[in-house]
Amino acid sequence: MEEFESGARGRVTIYSVQGCPHCVRAKATLGPLGVPVCDVDLGMHSELRAKVRELTGRSTVPQIFFNGVHVGGSDELQKLAPEELQRLVNLVKDEPLPVDAPPLPQKTQSEDTAGENDGASELSLILRELILKLFSEHLSADGKSVDYKGMSASPAFDRYCELAIQLQRVELLSLSREEKLAFFINIYNALVIHGYLRLGAPTNMWQRYRFFNYVSYLIGGEVFTLQDIENGVLRGNRKGIAQLRRPFSKTDPRLQVALPDAEPLIHFALNCGAKGCPPIKTYSPQDIDSQLRTAAEAFLENDDACTVDSGKGEVRLSQIFKWYKADFGGTDEKLLNWVLEHMGDSPKKNSLQGVLSAGKTKVSFLPYDWTSNSSH
Structure with missing residues (x-):
C-alpha cells in the first residue's frame, strides 16, 4: 500500500468487521487496484457505526468509499462495470480527499491493548441484520411460519452459517444484561431454524428432547445447546422441563454468563419452531425490556x-x-x-x-x- 501513497492523492475507505466473509471478498478485490485502502474495523471502532449509518443509510458491512463516493457493499463493488471501476480508481489517484471524507478512527492507546475477540454485541448486530434479511424473505407476515426450504437455498443463509462460526471468538463476559438478552434470544431463534434446516423438525416428545439438548453453537469457546441458552443463561440457571438438574454446575465456566435471575419475559420471545410458540422477531439491546413487554402483550x-x-x-x-x-x-x-x-x-x-x-x-x-x- 505504501508504494502508491506518494502517487495517489486520495484513498479508498472500507468499513468492515473481522471475520465477515463479504468484507474479506471486498478487500481481495480492492487490493490489486493500486490505490491506498484504509480498512476501518467497526468491531474495534464501534463509535463510528452511527456515522457510517448516517452516511450510507445502512448498518451492514462492508461499506466502501472511493474518496467521498459511496459504492456500497461487496456485491455492488463486484457488479461495477470495468470502466466505472477505473474511473473511481483514477478519482482516488488524481483528486485529493474531500473535506467531508468518510471518517477514520481517532488513534487511541486502547488500540494497542484491544483484544483478539470480536465484540459480541457487534457480531450480534451483524447476525441480527442477516437474520432480519432471512426473516423478511422467508417468514410469514405474522411471524408464525417459516419457509425452511426457501431459506436453505438462500445465499444469505450460507453467509449466516459462515458468521455463526465466528461466535466461538466472542467475548461473552463483557456483555451487559441488555446485550446478553438480545444476543441470546436472537441466537436461540436462529439456532432453532439452523437445527431444523440441518436435522429436520422433531416430530415427537423424544425427538424434541434430543433436539433441544443436542443442537448447539460454540460461543466464546464453550458449547451452548438450546437448552443451555434458555434455561442456563436466560432463566438464571433453572431446571428446564423434564430436567433433573440445573444446566450449569457450580464449577461450569458458562455459569458466569447466566443472568442472575430468570427473566420471565423471554418466554414471549423464544420460538422453538412449533405453531404454539410466540412469533419470531429479532431484538436489539436498546430498550430490550420494552420490546419484550410488547411481545408479552401481543x-x-x-x-x-x-x-x-x-x-x-x-x-x-x-x-x-x-x-x-x-x-x-x-x-x-x-x-x-x-x-x-x-x-x-x-x-x-x-x-x-x-x-x-x-x-x-x-x-x-x-x-x-x-x-x-x-x-x-
Missing part, C-alpha cells in the same frame, strides 16, 4: 395464549405458564397477577380484572400446538 392478546371465561370464573392459559410457573411467581395467584400486569389495555384485560376481583379464579391450561411452523 402474545397474551391471542386466544391460543389466554382466554377468560367470566361466567365460570375461569382463566385458560398457554402451557408456557404451566411449564415455567416458577418464573411467574410459582402460585396461581401470583401467575394471574403477573398476566394481568403484562396485558395491554383491552376488553380481555377488563374481564380478567373482573374475574380476579370476584375471587376463587380457576386456572387451566390450553393444549399446545406442537405442529412444525414450516409454511410448506
Whole structure:
C-alpha cells in the first residue's frame, strides 16, 4: 500500500468487521487496484457505526468509499462495470480527499491493548441484520411460519452459517444484561431454524428432547445447546422441563454468563419452531425490556395464549405458564397477577380484572400446538 501513497492523492475507505466473509471478498478485490485502502474495523471502532449509518443509510458491512463516493457493499463493488471501476480508481489517484471524507478512527492507546475477540454485541448486530434479511424473505407476515426450504437455498443463509462460526471468538463476559438478552434470544431463534434446516423438525416428545439438548453453537469457546441458552443463561440457571438438574454446575465456566435471575419475559420471545410458540422477531439491546413487554402483550392478546371465561370464573392459559410457573411467581395467584400486569389495555384485560376481583379464579391450561411452523 505504501508504494502508491506518494502517487495517489486520495484513498479508498472500507468499513468492515473481522471475520465477515463479504468484507474479506471486498478487500481481495480492492487490493490489486493500486490505490491506498484504509480498512476501518467497526468491531474495534464501534463509535463510528452511527456515522457510517448516517452516511450510507445502512448498518451492514462492508461499506466502501472511493474518496467521498459511496459504492456500497461487496456485491455492488463486484457488479461495477470495468470502466466505472477505473474511473473511481483514477478519482482516488488524481483528486485529493474531500473535506467531508468518510471518517477514520481517532488513534487511541486502547488500540494497542484491544483484544483478539470480536465484540459480541457487534457480531450480534451483524447476525441480527442477516437474520432480519432471512426473516423478511422467508417468514410469514405474522411471524408464525417459516419457509425452511426457501431459506436453505438462500445465499444469505450460507453467509449466516459462515458468521455463526465466528461466535466461538466472542467475548461473552463483557456483555451487559441488555446485550446478553438480545444476543441470546436472537441466537436461540436462529439456532432453532439452523437445527431444523440441518436435522429436520422433531416430530415427537423424544425427538424434541434430543433436539433441544443436542443442537448447539460454540460461543466464546464453550458449547451452548438450546437448552443451555434458555434455561442456563436466560432463566438464571433453572431446571428446564423434564430436567433433573440445573444446566450449569457450580464449577461450569458458562455459569458466569447466566443472568442472575430468570427473566420471565423471554418466554414471549423464544420460538422453538412449533405453531404454539410466540412469533419470531429479532431484538436489539436498546430498550430490550420494552420490546419484550410488547411481545408479552401481543402474545397474551391471542386466544391460543389466554382466554377468560367470566361466567365460570375461569382463566385458560398457554402451557408456557404451566411449564415455567416458577418464573411467574410459582402460585396461581401470583401467575394471574403477573398476566394481568403484562396485558395491554383491552376488553380481555377488563374481564380478567373482573374475574380476579370476584375471587376463587380457576386456572387451566390450553393444549399446545406442537405442529412444525414450516409454511410448506
